[in-house]
Amino acid sequence: MKIVIVGLGVIGGSFAMALQKTGAHEVFGIDSNDETLAKAYSLGLIKNTGNDPGSLGSADIVILCVYPKAVIDFLRVHRNDFKPGCVITDVAGIKRAIAEHAGRLLPDNVDFIPGHPIAGREKMGITYASDAVFKGANYLLTPLPGNREPNIALIETLALEIGFRRVSRISPEAHDEIIAHTSQLPHAMAVALINSNRDGRATGLCIGDSYRDLTRVAKINAVLWSELFMSNSECLLSAVEDFKAQLDLIADAVRAGDAPALEQLFRRAAARREQLDE
Amino acid sequence: MKIVIVGLGVIGGSFAMALQKTGAHEVFGIDSNDETLAKAYSLGLIKNTGNDPGSLGSADIVILCVYPKAVIDFLRVHRNDFKPGCVITDVAGIKRAIAEHAGRLLPDNVDFIPGHPIAGREKMGITYASDAVFKGANYLLTPLPGNREPNIALIETLALEIGFRRVSRISPEAHDEIIAHTSQLPHAMAVALINSNRDGRATGLCIGDSYRDLTRVAKINAVLWSELFMSNSECLLSAVEDFKAQLDLIADAVRAGDAPALEQLFRRAAARREQLDE
Numbered sequence: 001m002k003i004v005i006v007g008l009g010v011i012g013g014s015f016a017m018a019l020q021k022t023g024a025h026e027v028f029g030i031d032s033n034d035e036t037l038a039k040a041y042s043l044g045l046i047k048n049t050g051n052d053p054g055s056l057g058s059a060d061i062v063i064l065c066v067y068p069k070a071v072i073d074f075l076r077v078h079r080n081d082f083k084p085g086c087v088i089t090d091v092a093g094i095k096r097a098i099a100e101h102a103g104r105l106l107p108d109n110v111d112f113i114p115g116h117p118i119a120g121r122e123k124m125g126i127t128y129a130s131d132a133v134f135k136g137a138n139y140l141l142t143p144l145p146g147n148r149e150p151n152i153a154l155i156e157t158l159a160l161e162i163g164f165r166r167v168s169r170i171s172p173e174a175h176d177e178i179i180a181h182t183s184q185l186p187h188a189m190a191v192a193l194i195n196s197n198r199d200g201r202a203t204g205l206c207i208g209d210s211y212r213d214l215t216r217v218a219k220i221n222a223v224l225w226s227e228l229f230m231s232n233s234e235c236l237l238s239a240v241e242d243f244k245a246q247l248d249l250i251a252d253a254v255r256a257g258d259a260p261a262l263e264q265l266f267r268r269a270a271a272r273r274e275q276l277d278e
Numbered sequence: 279m280k281i282v283i284v285g286l287g288v289i290g291g292s293f294a295m296a297l298q299k300t301g302a303h304e305v306f307g308i309d310s311n312d313e314t315l316a317k318a319y320s321l322g323l324i325k326n327t328g329n330d331p332g333s334l335g336s337a338d339i340v341i342l343c344v345y346p347k348a349v350i351d352f353l354r355v356h357r358n359d360f361k362p363g364c365v366i367t368d369v370a371g372i373k374r375a376i377a378e379h380a381g382r383l384l385p386d387n388v389d390f391i392p393g394h395p396i397a398g399r400e401k402m403g404i405t406y407a408s409d410a411v412f413k414g415a416n417y418l419l420t421p422l423p424g425n426r427e428p429n430i431a432l433i434e435t436l437a438l439e440i441g442f443r444r445v446s447r448i449s450p451e452a453h454d455e456i457i458a459h460t461s462q463l464p465h466a467m468a469v470a471l472i473n474s475n476r477d478g479r480a481t482g483l484c485i486g487d488s489y490r491d492l493t494r495v496a497k498i499n500a501v502l503w504s505e506l507f508m509s510n511s512e513c514l515l516s517a518v519e520d521f522k523a524q525l526d527l528i529a530d531a532v533r534a535g536d537a538p539a540l541e542q543l544f545r546r547a548a549a550r551r552e553q554l555d556e
Contacts, residue, residue, distance in 0.1 A: 118486035138483055168483040178484040181475055186492045189467055191547040192524035194554075196517070197459055204554060205416055205446040206456040208396040213491040214464045218551040222544035226537045233532045239474070240529050244522065246470035251518050254511045259504045266500035269469040273496040276472075276482060 004028045004059040006074060008040045010121050011091055012065030013129025016045035018162035021131060028055045039126050056081050061158070064090040067224055068231055072101045075112065084109040087151045091117055093179065094231045095142040095172040103144050111151040116140045116175065117164065118183075122219040134163040142172040180235035185243055187225060188236070190218040282306045282337040284352060286318045288399050289369055290343030291407025294323035296440035299409060306333045314404050323407070334359050339436070342368040345502055346509055350379045353390065362387040365429045369395055371457060372509045373420040373450040381422050389429040394418045394453065395442065396461075400497040412441040420450040458513035463521055465503060466514070468496040 003019055005012045008031045020027045029046035031037045040046045048055060056062065056078060064071045071090045082088065088110060092098055095114050102112045119137040121128055139159040143152050156167040170178075194215050197203055229236055246265075253262040281297055283290045286309040298305045307324035309315045318324045326333060334340065334356060342349045349368045360366065366388060370376055373392050380390045397415040399406055417437040421430050434445040448456075472493050475481055507514055524543075531540040 118484060120486070137486065140483065166483070168480070170480060170483065174480065175484070178479050178481055181479070182481060182484045182489045183486060186471065186488045188525060188528045189471065189492065190488075190551075191544060192521055192528060193464065193467065194547045194550045195527075195543060196520040196524040197550065198520070201456050201459070202446070202448060202452065203456055203460060205418065205444070205448065206396060206453070206460045207554065208398065208415065208461060210464045210468075210495045211460045212554075213494060214467065215551050215554070216491060217488045218547040220544045220548050222541040222548065225544055226540045229528075229532050229540060230535060230537055233535070236532060237529055240525065242474040242476070243470055244525070246474040247466060247518065247522070249473075250466045250470060250507075251515055254507050254514060257508060257511070259508055262504045262507060263500040265473060266469060266498045266503060269472045269496040270498050270500065272472045272475065273468075273493055276485065276490075276493070 001060045002026045002028070002058060003061045003063065004030060004055050005046070006030045006062060006064045007066035007070070008036050008046070008126050008129075009065060010124055010126065010128045011117070012063070013040060013045060013126035014119075014131055014133055015063055015065060015091075015162070016040060017043075017129055018131035018134055019158075020045055022161055024161070028052065028059070030056065036126050043126070043129075045126075045129070057083055059083060059086055061154070062086060062088045064088065066090075067227055068092040068094055068098060069227060071098055072105070075102055075105045079105055079107065082106075082110045086110045087154055088112040089115045089141075089155050091115060093183065093228045095140075095175045097231050099142055099144055099172040103146070108146075111146075111148055112144065113147050113152055113155055114142045114144065114172065115155060116142070116179070117159070119164075122217060124221055131163060136163070136165045139164040139167040140175055141167060141169050142175050143169055176232050177235045180232055180239040181242075184229060184232060184236045185239045187217050187220060188229070188240065189243070190215050191220060194218040279338045280304045280306070280336060281339045281341065282308060282333050283324070284308045284340060284342045285344035285348070286314050286324070286404050286407075287343060288402055288404065288406045289395070290341070291318060291323060291404035292397075292409055292411055293341055293343060293369075293440070294318060295321075295407055296409035296412055297436075298323055300439055302439070306330065306337070308334065317404050321404070321407075323404075335361055337361060337364055339432070340364060340366045342366065344368075345505055346370040346372055346376060347505060349376055350383070353380055353383045357383055357385065360384075360388045364388045365432055366390040367393045367419075367433050369393060371461065371506045373418075373453045375509050377420055377422055377450040381424070386424075389424075389426055390422065391425050391430055391433055392420045392422070392450065393433060393437075394420070394457070395437070397442075400495060402499055409441060414441070414443045417442040417445040418453055419445060419447050420453050421447055454510050455513050458510055458517040459520075462507060462510060462514045463517045465495050465498060466507075466518065467521075468493050469498060472496040
């Protein structure tokens with residue numbers, strides 16, 4: 001297959017690395033930054049040395065590894081540049097907005113299948129690209145009504161081929177609701193925790209693994225995550241409210257000195273967390 | 279040195295393992311559970327096969343690896359059983375309550391130096407004991423006014439000997455304030471996050487590393503952490519309020535569609551998190 005990756009950041013670069021390592025595909029790249037493109041070529045991740053306007057038109061598969069709004073912009077600008085039969089997918093962390101817009105933009109002879117690999121790094125840029133982040137991770141597809149089954153299966157196979165453990169199909173609405181809880185809320189929590197620390201404390205002396213783990217994602221890409229939060233504001237605000245209600249139950253039990261109530265909340269959490277590992 | 283460890287749970291067992299591996303100490307154990315004691319002996323962690331009432335009276339160092347209230351109870355019951363010159367320390371995750379009580383309980387010829395190794399596991403019991411958790415971790419001491427300098431130095435040396443990276447001295451008040459933010463609040467957040475998930479969601483398909491990391495500590499020891507929370511309620515409730523205020527700033531920016539405000543909160547968090555790694 002001839003695969004073109006649009007956007008060679010940490011995720012696009014990781015896709016290029018993983019696909020190139022399979023030995024089964026020809027991987028090309030497009031990026032607005034010439035240095036990134038040169039780096040991708042010198043790392044052996046892509047076959048082209050510069051942006052090749054023709055490569056898009058000969059691609060069997062196009063993977064859009066750019067920010068959510070840029071996915072829609074790219075599809076709008078290049079709607080007539082794809083080869084008939086081309087299968088396009090993206091990696092954006094929100095799917096409802098993408099699904100709503102993309103369906104209307106493209107001609108019938110290309111198939112856009114929205115996707116979301118649940119894998120990332122706190123670092124930005126091709127320097128940090130690594131196919132290791134895909135190993136054992138989850139991959140979600142939110143197919144559109146017109147998507148052709150063989151094309152969906154093609155992306156599923158590709159995901160498994162590069163190391164993902166499981167590819168699931170889910171509606172864009174369910175995706176955005178769940179991802180608000182499992183990804184966006186945890187990022188908001190990490191940011192709020194770090195920002196709530198008071199200056200002047202000897203915090204560094206008192207941290208263990210739980211604080212490090214919890215705040216790792218506070219090394220956040222501000223522009224990307226701002227876009228993700230804003231594009232999923234309704235689901236995220238609802239997840240925040242649900243979370244605050246549970247945090248209040250804990251605080252109320254502590255304030256009331258009600259140890260049995262607190263222990264019950266803890267036991268519920270421990271049981272629910274165990275289920276996640278199954 | 280003859281060292282007696284009181285309480286052979288996951289932490290006491292880990293201490294026994296680490297101290298025994300140094301080859302420089304004779305390690306004995308006391309535990310209310312005979313099976314635990316037999317297991318510790320069969321694992322080669324302690325030299326005694328059963329509870330030896332005499333071992334306490336010949337110990338140079340006693341390490342209390344029991345829950346906070348049990349530390350105070352043990353000191354009260356055994357206040358006259360220690361050898362003159364004995365150095366006693368504990369590992370409880372709260373220090374103000376310990377410091378206030380312990381100082382008044384003990385005779386002048388023994389030295390109790392409250393401590394807190396910032397290392398633990400989500401699992402309970404001696405089966406999960408591992409000296410690996412100490413490697414590179416922080417260790418805090420909150421010395422009492424009457425503590426003798428050579429005895430404090432003795433515990434510091436012991437901590438470094440078994441793999442801790444840094445031993446710091448801090449007041450019990452500062453300890454409890456900071457640990458509320460770095461340890462108790464993160465545990466409350468993990469519990470609240472897991473408990474706020476709605477039933478029926480295909481959550482398992484949508485989790486990545488951040489959710490796993492953040493909720494790891496939700497596999498919580500309900501009895502221990504309830505005691506820790508209740509014994510440090512003032513500091514914890516204050517940390518919760520500070521955190522909620524920051525979370526509200528994020529939610530407010532999302533609700534208002536104010537991307538620049540959100541990005542500013544993100545950049546602040548990323549910078550503060552980077553500092554922690556320095």
